[in-house]
Structures are given as C-alpha cells and as structure tokens.
Amino acid sequence: MAHAYTPGLRVTRQAEITKERILPLKGEVLVKVGDAVTADTIVAKTELPGNVRIVNVMGMLGCEASEVPEMMVKQPGDKVAKDEIFAEAEPLLPFLKFMSPKVKSPIDGTVEKASEITGQVILREPPQPVVVKAYIDGEIIDVIPDEGVVVKTTATFIQGIFGVGGETNGVIAIAVDGPGEELKPEHIKPEHKGKIVVGGSYVNIETINKGIDVGVAGIISAGMGDQDLRELLGYDLGVAITGHEDLGLSIVTTEGFGRIEMAHRTFALLKEREGLQASISGATQIRAGVIRPEIIIPLTGDLLAAEDEIRVAAKDGVKSGNPVRIIREPNFGKLGKVKRLIPELMTMESETKVRVMEVTLQDGTDFIVPRANVEIIED
Template identity: 45%
Template sequence: MAQAYSPGLTVTDSIVLRKERILPLKGKVLVKKGDKVKADDFVAETLLPGKVIPFNLANKLGVDPKFMKDYIKVKEGDILKKGMMMAETKGFFGMFKNIVKSPIEGEIESISNLTGQLLLREPKIPVQVKAFIDGIVVEVVKDEGVIIENKSAYVQGIFGLGGETNGEIKVIVDSNEEIVDLKNIDDSCKDKVIVCGAMVPLAAIHKAQQVGVAGIISGGIDDQDLKKLLGYN
C-alpha cells in the first residue's frame, strides 16, 4: 500500500512565528506597525483587473470598420452598463436602425477603427488579504502587505489541499504513531484544526467534513485515499 508521509517537519508547542501577508498586486495596507490583529482581520486590499472581452462592433453593426466611427456612441475609457447603447446605424428614413448594446458592465479598454473591434473590460475584482494568524504587525511592506508575529504551537505540513483556513488546534491522538480513531472526531472538533497522528484514513476525512472541521494535520495519507478524495490521479 503506497502512502504519503512528510518526515523532518517541525512540531513544537512553542515557536515565534512570522507570517508574510502580501497582496498579488500593489494596493492598500489597512493596518500599521504595532497593531494587534486577529486571524480573520483584513490587513490589505487591492483591485485586480477584470477579464478582457473582445467585441467586434463593426460586425455587429454590419458596416465596414472604416465607417464604424460614424455610428459609435462611446469612446475609450467610458464606463459601460449592461444593455447600454454603444452604436447605432442611421437606417433608411429613420427606419431599420441597427442598435448595438453593451453585453457587459465594465469599461471600454480600446477601440480599433482598423479591425472594428473593441476590447471591453469587466469590473475590477476586489481582493482582500486576512492576517491568517493572531499576532502583532511587526513590519509593513508599503502598498503590498505586512509581516505578523506571534508565539504559537506549530505543526508543519509539506503540502495541503483546499484554500487557507484557520482555527484552534485540537490534538485528537495520544501519539504521533497513532492512526486517528473516528470516534475522536466529534462535535467538539467543529471549526478546529485537528491533529490526527501518523495517518488519516478517508473515512476520517469524510467524518471531519460532516462535523465541520476547519482543517486536518496528519503525518500521512494513503495515496489511494488521496486519489478518491481529489477525484483524479
């Protein structure tokens, strides 16, 4: 039976931990040096560019791109509302007009009178970074984030599944050689990060999900259980 283990990692009941919390792009830092923060506090935020959508306006109007400028009602940088009119042909005697409306909410990135194509950008995406640990802000990285320090119990893993999570650590085994017993995963584990000893079987993971455990730390997992959990090899 193939198994995944993580030897040589740190397990200690007391360590001074420093955690960098950095934005993917420059933005705004919400705390200052010396501030006390909780794990769920937001410490920095920024706006990521929205998705770019090519839109062939000349084709939608049914005109040659070089004539598109005679019908377009918007310009680069304009803010769009979904359904807002972007262009309109004159039609015949005021009839049979062709009106093209914006397919999205966002803004106009660029307009090409050579190709008749517009690049539309969807609204910016807000991104906020949490502290992730309780502690004190010991350093502020201007426009990027912070470094937080605390004194913690620390159990280190080599890889993880899922996104970031946090919670109180709860050890539910008596030894690091023990395989967790399902009966030890109960309602007292809800919102906790549980430490499961040498191995965590798939049944234990499923029960932890049912109980509402925030996270699991274990010395190993059977590779077949990992494949079943992920749904692929």
C-alpha cells in the same frame, strides 16, 4: 567526514515567526506598524480588474475596422449596462435610424477600448475586490507601501511534509489517543466544527468527508493514502503544487503517504497546545521556492518560555546521535538514532553505490541506510 547534509522539517516548540502578507497587485494597506492583529484581520485590500468580453462590432455592424470608433455610442471609460446599446451604425438617412444595426452590451461594465485595427470592442466587468488577512495572530512589524505587511508572532511552529487546501485557523483539538492511532470517522464530533483536528498515523477519505460534513477547519495527520487524495481532489495530483484547492477544509500531513506513526515529539507538542488557536496552511510546493505546509500556534503570556528556545533545524547537518527517520523502503517511516556516518561508498541491494550511515532503530537493531534516505528529526 564529521557530518552530512540531510533535509529536515522544523518542529519547534517556540520560534519567532514572521509572515509577509502581500497583495497580488498593488492596493491599500489597512493597518500600521505596531497594530495587534488576529488571523482574520484584513490587513490589505485591492481590486482585481474585472473579466473581459470582446465584441466583434465590425462584424455586427458590417463596417470597416477603422470606422468602429465612430460607431460608438459609449466611449472608452463610459459605464455600460447589460443589454444597453453601446455601438450603432450610421443610417443612410437620419429618419431610418430606428432600422440601423445596433450592438448591445452582454455585460454590466465599462467600455475599455474600441480598436480601429481589429474592429473589436473590449468591455470589462466591474473589478473584483481582493483582501489579504493577517493569517496569524500577532503584531504588524513592517508595512510595504501599497503591497502588504509583515506580521510577527512567537509561536509553536511545525512544518508538514505535504498538504492540501489553503490557509485556515481554529482551535487545536486532539481526537486520538496516541501518535500511532488512525483518525477514524467516529473520532470526528460535532464539537469539532471550526477546529483543527489532530489525528495520528493515518486519515482516510471517509474521515476527511466526515470532517467536511461537520465543518472542521483542518485535519493534521501523519499520513494519508494517495488513492484517497485522488478521490478528494477529483484528479490525480501530478506535481506537488497545492494550496489552491477548495475542499471545505485544509489537510497537513507531517510524515508522508501511507500509514506512519506521527513523530512522538510532534504529537506531544500538539497535545500540549490543545485548546489554543492555530493557523494552518496545506499549501505545498516542492519545486523552486519550496513551500511546505505549516502549523503555527501563537503563544502569549505564561505560555511563552522564559528562555529563548528557538532552534534552526539541521543547519549543521546530521551527526552521530541525531534522531532521524527513514524515509524510503525498507523500514520506511521508522525512527532511530545515527550510530555512525560511514565515509566509504557502499553497495545497496539495488546495486546502487552510495554514501551511507548506520542507524540504530527504536527496536535496537542497526540498519545501514543511504544518507539520502533519512530525514533529521529535531531534538
């Protein structure tokens, strides 16, 4: 067997990145093909139907369901103000109208339906505007009518392994000296407000809270702790579906949970891009339709490499000589190079029989590891 298929995350110096920016439901696209956009440019907008209130008019007026449409002072489609009467029972005698039961609207909105089957009236609040931003600096290369656009940029692209918080952007600021250093509260300075702060091996809850207080846009770290994550979210994250949290900042971890040195290449690349505008997203979804957190640093002018350096990670599988990271105990987080792929099944300490590879770790020791427990790191 010449190679094995192993998952790997993209860490790419320069790549062409396209992003679909789509509305949750049909609306209006505000830009056209060829337009240059920044991350904050609104590219499409729409209105979500407002919330609904259901009023039991039949019960309140003491009539039959079939009589409700006749009792309506306001008809479906009519606007109605809070406390405005929208339904009224017919008095026995016209001069007793002032005594007849009436129904007032609990909201500002529109009458949507008066049901003759259920005797209920549906009122809808005004629509809520929704906008979609470009998310990255780039150019519009396609417009999907009524739905959204495709934005393209050439950028440094780094995939994280796990994150929280949605899309944000800011200038990259390196706050630690090296990939093995923990990002501590004292590293976060007032000048980091609105920036993407890059740490090293670990970030704890105190540092994250300091970041929120200062107004940091995002934090990039190799690892974090699950107990801190629980404290940050206020609940135990059961299934890895994130991105919707409103935390005040977004976090992208590049290696996983626990204290782990950031891959040198990732750290060096971020350091090289210090001072540049980046777009990041913490959104992670590990089931079907996988979404990994990401860091996109658009490149322009002199920063664009003369030659096309676009690479696709691990498409051909892992081979001897490939740099890899061990992603499970023992030696979790350690880096090394594949020495050889062993075709025979081998028995591990757990007595699990698996296909393995031999990896030479950075300290020179050779280590036999299940193939499933390594991750390719892009060269």
